Amino acid sequence: xxxxxxxxxxxxxxxxxMPFMVVxxxxxxxxxxxxPGGGFQGGVILAAGxxxxxxxxxxEQTRKRMSEKVAEIxxxxxxxxxxxxxxLCLILGGNxxxxxxxxxxxxxxxxxxxxxxxxxxxxxxALAVMAVMCTVFFAIFTAGESSQDDRSVK
Amino acid sequence: MEVTLLVEATENAFRxxxxxxxxxxxxxxxxxxxxxxxxxFFEEKRGQLLFTGAQRRKTRFQNFVGTxxxxxxxxxxxxxxxxAFHLTLGxxxxxxxxxxxxxxxxxxxxxxxxxxxVARFIAYIPWLIQQIVLSNFHVAFLVLRRKMPIDPQxxxxxxxxxxxxxxxxxxxxxxxxxxxxTMDIKDGVFYVHALDQKVAEDLNAGEMEDxxxxxxxxxxxxxxxxxxxxxxxxxxxxx
Amino acid sequence: xxxxxxxxGVGMCVLVLLCLYRxxxxxxxxxxxxxxxxxxxxxxxxxxxxxxxxxxxxxxxxISMVYALLNFIGTVVLAKYLERTGEA
Numbered sequence: 001x002x003x004x005x006x007x008x009x010x011x012x013x014x015x016x017x018m019p020f021m022v023v024x025x026x027x028x029x030x031x032x033x034x035x036p037g038g039g040f041q042g043g044v045i046l047a048a049g050x051x052x053x054x055x056x057x058x059x060e061q062t063r064k065r066m067s068e069k070v071a072e073i074x075x076x077x078x079x080x081x082x083x084x085x086x087x088l089c090l091i092l093g094g095n096x097x098x099x100x101x102x103x104x105x106x107x108x109x110x111x112x113x114x115x116x117x118x119x120x121x122x123x124x125x126a127l128a129v130m131a132v133m134c135t136v137f138f139a140i141f142t143a144g145e146s147s148q149d150d151r152s153v154k
Numbered sequence: 155m156e157v158t159l160l161v162e163a164t165e166n167a168f169r170x171x172x173x174x175x176x177x178x179x180x181x182x183x184x185x186x187x188x189x190x191x192x193x194x195f196f197e198e199k200r201g202q203l204l205f206t207g208a209q210r211r212k213t214r215f216q217n218f219v220g221t222x223x224x225x226x227x228x229x230x231x232x233x234x235x236x237x238a239f240h241l242t243l244g245x246x247x248x249x250x251x252x253x254x255x256x257x258x259x260x261x262x263x264x265x266x267x268x269x270x271x272v273a274r275f276i277a278y279i280p281w282l283i284q285q286i287v288l289s290n291f292h293v294a295f296l297v298l299r300r301k302m303p304i305d306p307q308x309x310x311x312x313x314x315x316x317x318x319x320x321x322x323x324x325x326x327x328x329x330x331x332x333x334x335x336t337m338d339i340k341d342g343v344f345y346v347h348a349l350d351q352k353v354a355e356d357l358n359a360g361e362m363e364d365x366x367x368x369x370x371x372x373x374x375x376x377x378x379x380x381x382x383x384x385x386x387x388x389x390x391x392x393x
Numbered sequence: 394x395x396x397x398x399x400x401x402g403v404g405m406c407v408l409v410l411l412c413l414y415r416x417x418x419x420x421x422x423x424x425x426x427x428x429x430x431x432x433x434x435x436x437x438x439x440x441x442x443x444x445x446x447x448x449x450x451x452x453x454x455x456i457s458m459v460y461a462l463l464n465f466i467g468t469v470v471l472a473k474y475l476e477r478t479g480e481a
Contacts, residue, residue, distance in 0.1 A: 008318050008321060008322060008339055009322050009325050009326070009336070009339065011318075012318050012319060012322040013322065015258045015259075016258075016259065018255055018258050019221060019225060019251055019252070019255045019258055019259055020225070020228055022251045022254075022255065023225045023228055023229055023232075023247060023248065023251050024228075024232065026247040026251070027229060027232045027233060027244075027247075030240075030243050030244075030247070031233065031235075031240075034235075065254065
């Protein structure tokens, strides 16, 4: 019952839209090799979901789900997945990001190994893009407030 | 002759009224008993559940499962691939998202009512489309005439809806209908921009509001609650 | 049938031009925001029509969904920004 709040429409719609948006972003990431999309686009949609959450529910509610610290950790994890898969291929005797060599590790044919490797790399890219976008948006969103505070102090 | 007839009719009326009163007393007595039993039952149950703290966990689990199934249906609709690999990926994604966002989809919803709400909402959509087409023609005639006889105005519209989801459904229905736009909702008052007098009158007639209230079972709910309240008051008075 | 959809798409493009006029020469910011939002919805329809014309609806539906989502979020963010700066 949020009758007293005056942006009840945006709040309720954001609440209902958010889970579907995240699932859609994950679909864009996972089906990057069948339909348009991929890691970067999926990450941007994920970040847009968090932007919507910040706009509608405020910064405090969003920090419970995704704080600046968590965003930093996730961006590092994303880059680690991307680089890790590349270096793993290097160790297994191929070129950097040469997914075919992963077939020795995963015990599948080289073609399937390429598909799985690309999927892993795209998940890494999506995580990194999402976290960095969130960090940038948080920085912009809080910078206005803090500078206003500075002005009022002066 | 006429006087006797009148007296007879009056006596009849009094007899019928007396019978009706007896009936009403009987009904209210039953209602009092039922209310007392129901209240006792629910309080016992709630006491047990609060004692173990299980109520909250149970709702959370129900929300989690419901969200997972809805999201998985959405995933299948998007993906359209039925091999094991993609279905497993989808299930993993849906469980993850449902774990993270289980409190967003079902806030302030009574679980048992969901099926009726969905069915009534689907039945509401054709009526809404008909309204949209009708007022679309009306607005087109208004705008395409050479004199353009529009009369823009902002009307305040007090609503009887209670929950935020039904308020949002009504606001979006108003916005979807051409000619009217919901600008703001403050304390249960809609501020609606209407293009001319006829559109505003259509809105003030309140048919859309009644239908939305019917979807989310607010009218029924209020009615049942009124009877139960009356029964409680009557019981306390009688005792 | 394809011709019908092409004609529909061209009509939509004309409507987009009208909205673009409002978005460019709008007297104030709110008119521009409304114009941009209307352009977004019309682009959505044009994308779907392109999907039907090129016979790849499954592909264009994904793109149009992303477009609709980002359009919605963009409008909400713009409205919030205008509300905060009080510049209307």
